[in-house]
Amino acid sequence: MTDADVVDTAVLTAWVRHFARLVAEHAEELTALDAAIGDADHGTNMDRGLTAVVAALDGEPPAGAAALLKRVGMTLVSTVGGASGPLYGTAFLRMATAAGDRPALDPAGFAAALRAGLDGVAARGRAEPGDKTLCDAYAPAVDALDEALAAGRPLGEALVAAHAAAERGRDATTPMTARKGRASYLGERSAGHQDPGATSLALMFQAAAAAVR
Amino acid sequence: MTDADVVDTAVLTAWVRHFARLVAEHAEELTALDAAIGDADHGTNMDRGLTAVVAALDGEPPAGAAALLKRVGMTLVSTVGGASGPLYGTAFLRMATAAGDRPALDPAGFAAALRAGLDGVAARGRAEPGDKTLCDAYAPAVDALDEALAAGRPLGEALVAAHAAAERGRDATTPMTARKGRASYLGERSAGHQDPGATSLALMFQAAAAAVR
Amino acid sequence: MKKLVNDPATVVADALRGVAAAHPELRVDHGNRIVYRGDAPVAGKVGLVSGGGSGHEPLHAGFVGPGMLDAACAGEVFTSPVPDQIVAATTAVDGGAGVLHIVKNYTGDVLNFEMAAEIAAAETGVQVAAVVTDDDVAVQDSLYTAGRRGVGVTVLLEKIAGAAAEQGRGLDEVAEVARRVNGNGRSMGLALTSCTVPAAGRPTFQLADDEIEVGIGIHGEPGRHRRPMAPARELAAQLVEPVLADLDFTGGDGVICFLNGMGGTPLIELYLMFAEVRALLDAAGVRVARSLVGPYITSLEMAGCSLTLLRADDELIRLWDAPVRTPALRWGV
Amino acid sequence: MKKLVNDPATVVADALRGVAAAHPELRVDHGNRIVYRGDAPVAGKVGLVSGGGSGHEPLHAGFVGPGMLDAACAGEVFTSPVPDQIVAATTAVDGGAGVLHIVKNYTGDVLNFEMAAEIAAAETGVQVAAVVTDDDVAVQDSLYTAGRRGVGVTVLLEKIAGAAAEQGRGLDEVAEVARRVNGNGRSMGLALTSCTVPAAGRPTFQLADDEIEVGIGIHGEPGRHRRPMAPARELAAQLVEPVLADLDFTGGDGVICFLNGMGGTPLIELYLMFAEVRALLDAAGVRVARSLVGPYITSLEMAGCSLTLLRADDELIRLWDAPVRTPALRWGV
Numbered sequence A, B: 001m002t003d004a005d006v007v008d009t010a011v012l013t014a015w016v017r018h019f020a021r022l023v024a025e026h027a028e029e030l031t032a033l034d035a036a037i038g039d040a041d042h043g044t045n046m047d048r049g050l051t052a053v054v055a056a057l058d059g060e061p062p063a064g065a066a067a068l069l070k071r072v073g074m075t076l077v078s079t080v081g082g083a084s085g086p087l088y089g090t091a092f093l094r095m096a097t098a099a100g101d102r103p104a105l106d107p108a109g110f111a112a113a114l115r116a117g118l119d120g121v122a123a124r125g126r127a128e129p130g131d132k133t134l135c136d137a138y139a140p141a142v143d144a145l146d147e148a149l150a151a152g153r154p155l156g157e158a159l160v161a162a163h164a165a166a167e168r169g170r171d172a173t174t175p176m177t178a179r180k181g182r183a184s185y186l187g188e189r190s191a192g193h194q195d196p197g198a199t200s201l202a203l204m205f206q207a208a209a210a211a212v213r
Numbered sequence C, D: 001m002k003k004l005v006n007d008p009a010t011v012v013a014d015a016l017r018g019v020a021a022a023h024p025e026l027r028v029d030h031g032n033r034i035v036y037r038g039d040a041p042v043a044g045k046v047g048l049v050s051g052g053g054s055g056h057e058p059l060h061a062g063f064v065g066p067g068m069l070d071a072a073c074a075g076e077v078f079t080s081p082v083p084d085q086i087v088a089a090t091t092a093v094d095g096g097a098g099v100l101h102i103v104k105n106y107t108g109d110v111l112n113f114e115m116a117a118e119i120a121a122a123e124t125g126v127q128v129a130a131v132v133t134d135d136d137v138a139v140q141d142s143l144y145t146a147g148r149r150g151v152g153v154t155v156l157l158e159k160i161a162g163a164a165a166e167q168g169r170g171l172d173e174v175a176e177v178a179r180r181v182n183g184n185g186r187s188m189g190l191a192l193t194s195c196t197v198p199a200a201g202r203p204t205f206q207l208a209d210d211e212i213e214v215g216i217g218i219h220g221e222p223g224r225h226r227r228p229m230a231p232a233r234e235l236a237a238q239l240v241e242p243v244l245a246d247l248d249f250t251g252g253d254g255v256i257c258f259l260n261g262m263g264g265t266p267l268i269e270l271y272l273m274f275a276e277v278r279a280l281l282d283a284a285g286v287r288v289a290r291s292l293v294g295p296y297i298t299s300l301e302m303a304g305c306s307l308t309l310l311r312a313d314d315e316l317i318r319l320w321d322a323p324v325r326t327p328a329l330r331w332g333v
C-alpha cells in the first residue's frame, strides 16, 4: 500500500487489517487443517480475534506504534482463546514493548519488533524449531527479514523475502511429528499434515509484505 | 403333514413348530413392517416367543390338546412382551379353554377353538374390524374356516381357504388408518403400510394349513 | 450399526449387570430383570412398580430408590415387560399397603400390566392399583383409538407419587396424586435423527440432512409430520405451542418445566433449547416454578428433545421438592 | 449438520442463558461467560475456579455449587477461555483464602490460565495456585512434548478438591489434595463417531461403519489409532489394559471407577460397558470402592466412552463421599 521505509500507525493498521482479511478468506482452510491434527477451530479462533481487532482499530486512533500493537495484542488475548490467543497476543504485546515510545518504526526497528514477538511466542509456548508450531514459520521469516535488510534491500522487498521464507517454513511442518500443542497428542499420526498455526503465521507475513509494498 | 381329520397333540405340535419356522424366516420382514408404523420389533418379539415355545414343546409331552395349547399360550405371554405377547398368548390360552378336556379336537372343535382365540384377542385388545390389527386377518380367516367346514369340505382344504382369507385380510390392512396399537399414534400416516401383526397372523394360518394337509 | 454391545440378544441382561455393579444400593433380580430398591419391601409403605421396554434409560431403573420407585421391570428394547416380571415385582415390594403400577399408555404396556394385575389378584393377596400416563399431545386423543402415548410426564409422576408414598399415604391417595400429575401434564417431542434398535440393526426411520420429525414418541416410531430443520428458536415453538394449546398453563402456582434429551443430544444443545423454551413460556405468561433439564426418558441414541409441562399446585411442588435418592434423580438427602 | 442451535457463533452465550434459567441457585455473568455458585465468594474458603472450552457439558458449569467449584469460565466450543474471564472469576470467588485454578493440560488452557495468573498477581492481591490435570494414557508422556491431556480425572478432582475446600483447608492443602488426585488417576477413551464443531459445520474426522477410534481426547481430535469395531467386551479391554499398564491399581483402599459417556452414547450402552469393565477389573484384582457412570465430560455429540480410574486412599474416598450440590453431581445434601 505504501512504499514507506517508515512503519507508522497507518502502515501497522494496514498490515493488521490485511491480516484479518486474509484470515477471514482462509478461515475454512485453517479450520480444516486443524480438524486433521487438532480440534477444528483454528480458523474460527483467528477470525473471531482479528474481527475484534479490526473493530478495536475502528475506534479512537492509538497514539503511536506501541499503543497500536498493544491494542492488537490485548484484543487477541481477550477474544481468541485456545493456544493461538495467548501466542499471537504475546507476539503483538512483545512487539509493542520493543517499539517503546517511538511513534513509528524504521525497518530495523520493525524487524527487531517482529523478532521480539517470535521470542515471546517461543517463551510463552516453550516451543523449539521442529516442534511443528507457528514458530516453524515465524523463525525463518524473521531470519530472512534480517538477512535481506542487512544486505541493504528495502523493507518492502525484505518482507516479500520474509513471507516466502514463512511459506517454506509452513510447508516444512508437513512431514514433522508434532511435539507441542494439540497435534502432539497424535504422536506420529501428526506427520503428513501441515500445521494450522504455521499456516496463519505465513498469512501474517503475507499481509506485512502487502502493507509495506 | 397329516391328512387327519383329528387335531391331536401331534398335529398341534406340527402346527406350532411350523408357525415358529415361518416367523423365523419372516422375522426381518415383520420387523421392517413394524419399523414403518411401529417400533421395529414385531419380528424379534414373535421370533423370541416362538423359539421359547419350541423349546417348551421339546420338554415333557403335554397330556392333551388343552395342555399343549395352554403351554404355548403361557410361554408366549411370558416371553414375547409388547402388544403381541398378551394378544397371541390370550389366543392360545382361550383355545386351550375351548378345547376343554378332549385329548384331541375334531374339525369343528378346532374351528371353535380358533374362534375362541379370536374372541379373546378382540376382548383383550378392544380391537374392532378395521382397526388395522391382527384381528383384520384373524376374523376373515375363522369366517372362511367355518364356511368351508359348513360346506362339507375337509379340514385341510378348509384351512387352506382360511389361510387365503387371512392373507386377503392382511392385505386389506394396507390402506387402513390404524385405530389401535402403536400405529394409531401415526394417525393418517399409518395408511399405506401393511400391519405387522396381521402379517404374522396370516403365517399362523399358513402353518395350520400346512400341518393338517 | 455401531453400538457398545456384545450381542443384540443380550443387551438388556448385560446392561443390568452394569446397573448392579454401579449401584450397590439397589438390588437386581437378573432372572426376572427387576431392579429393586435395596430395602424393599418397606413395611407400611405403598409400593411403586413401573417398567417398560428398555432403551429409555435412565427410565425406569434409574428412578428406583427412596422417594421414587420400589421396583422397575425391564422389558426387551422397546418391548414392554411380561406379566411374570410384573407379578414378581409386585409381590416383592408389597409392604402391606398395596402396590401402584405406573404404566405408560402403549398397548403392550397396558396389556401386560393388566394381565399381571389379573394374575396378582387371582394368585396373591396384594392390592394393586394402576395409573396410566398419556401426556403426548402429538397424538390425537379419542375414545375410539389407543389414545395418547405416555412420555415425559412419567418421570415427573414417578417422582411425585414416590414422594407421596414415602410420606405414608394410602394406595388410593397415592393413585389419586399420580392421576392428578398425569391429568395436568402435557408433552411434545421432536427428533433430528432416528435410533437403531439393536436387534433390528438399522435405523427405524430415515431423515434427510435438513429434515426433522415432529411429534415423535420414545420408541423411534415416526412422528406426526416432517418439516425442514430450523433454528432452535423455531423448534422450541414447535414444542411449546401445541403443549400450551392443549391445556391452560397460566396462573396457579406455576409449572414444572422438563426439557428432556432423547439420548443423543448433548447437554449444551439442551440448555440452549431450554433458554428458548423459557423465553416462549415467559412471553405466554406461564410461570416456571421448577425446572428439569437432561436426558431422563430417552430413545436409545436418538438426537432430539421433548418438552413436558406440569401444571403444579402447591402440594405437587412440595412433593416434587421432597427428598429423592435414585441413580438419576437425587436431592434433599 | 443438524444441531439444536440458533447460530454457530452464539451457541455458548445461548446455552448459558439456559443454564441460568434452569439453575436459579447459580449466578451467571453473561458478559464474561462465568457461572458462579450463588453464594460466592464464601468467606474463608479457598475458591475453586475451573473452565475450558465449551462442548464438554456438564463439565464445568454443571459442577458449580457447594462442595465443588465456585466458578466455571466457559470458552468457545473446544477453545479455552481467555485470561479476562479467568481473572474476573478469580477475583470474584476469593473469600480471602486464595483461589485454586483447575486446568486441563491443553496448550490453550495452560497458556490462558497462566496469563490470567500473571495478571491476577500483578493487578489483584489474590493468592492463586494452579493444578494441571494430565491423566490420558493414550498420550505418551515426555518432557519434550506437551505431555498428556487432561480428561476424566478432572471431574473427580473437582469433586474431591471441592470437598477439601469446603472443609476449610488452606490453599496449599487443597492444591496438594488436587495434585494427589491427578497423580493417582489415569484415563483412556474411544469413539464410535466423530463430533461436529458447530462453527466448522462438518465432522472433525470420518469413521467407517465398522471402525472405531481408540485413544481419543475430548475435542474430537483423532485418537492414537483406528481399529475394527468389536463387541463391548473387547472394547472394554482396550480401555482397561492401557490404564492398568500405566499404574498399579491393585491393593490399597481400592479405586474410584468412572465410566464416562462422550455425549452421544445412550446410558444403556454405558451400563453395558461398565459391566464389562468391572469384570475385567475384578479379574485383574482391582477393587472398586466407588463408581460413577454417565456423561460427565463429553465431546459434543460424539458416541463413545472413556474410563478413568483413581487409586484412592481412605481420605480421598471420604472427600468423594462428602456432600455435593451441583447440577450434575449431587449427594449427601
Ligand SMILES: Nc1ncnc2c1ncn2[C@@H]1O[C@H](COP(=O)(O)OP(=O)(O)O)[C@@H](O)[C@H]1O
Pocket: A034, A038, A039, A041, A042, A043, A045, A046, A081, A082, A083, A084, A085, A087, A121, A124, A125, A126, A127, A132, A133, A134, A135, A180, A181, A182, A195, A196, A197, A198, D078, D079, D080, D107, D108, D109
Ligand atoms: N506450545 C506452542 N508453541 C507455539 N505454537 C503452538 C504451541 N501449541 C500450539 N501452537 C500453535 O497453535 C496452533 C493451534 O491453534 P488453535 O487451533 O487456535 O488452538 P487450540 O490448539 O487451542 O485449539 C497450532 O497449529 C500451533 O501452530
Ligand SMILES: Nc1ncnc2c1ncn2[C@@H]1O[C@H](COP(=O)(O)OP(=O)(O)O)[C@@H](O)[C@H]1O
Pocket: B034, B038, B039, B041, B042, B045, B046, B081, B082, B083, B084, B085, B087, B121, B124, B125, B126, B127, B132, B133, B134, B135, B180, B181, B182, B195, B196, B197, B198, C078, C079, C080, C107, C108, C109
Ligand atoms: N389393541 C390391539 N388389538 C389387536 N391387535 C393389536 C392391538 N394393538 C396392537 N396390535 C397388533 O400388534 C402388532 C404389533 O405387535 P408388536 O410390534 O410385537 O408389539 P408393540 O406394538 O408393543 O411393539 C400390531 O401390528 C397389531 O397387529
Ligand SMILES: [Mg+2]
Pocket: A034, A038, A039, A040, A041, A042, A082, A182
Ligand atoms: Mg484448534
Ligand SMILES: [Mg+2]
Pocket: B034, B038, B039, B040, B041, B042, B082, B182
Ligand atoms: Mg412393535
Ligand SMILES: [Mg+2]
Pocket: B039, B041, B082, B083, C053, C078, C079, C080, C108
Ligand atoms: Mg415394541
Ligand SMILES: [Mg+2]
Pocket: A039, A041, A082, A083, D053, D078, D079, D080, D108
Ligand atoms: Mg481449540
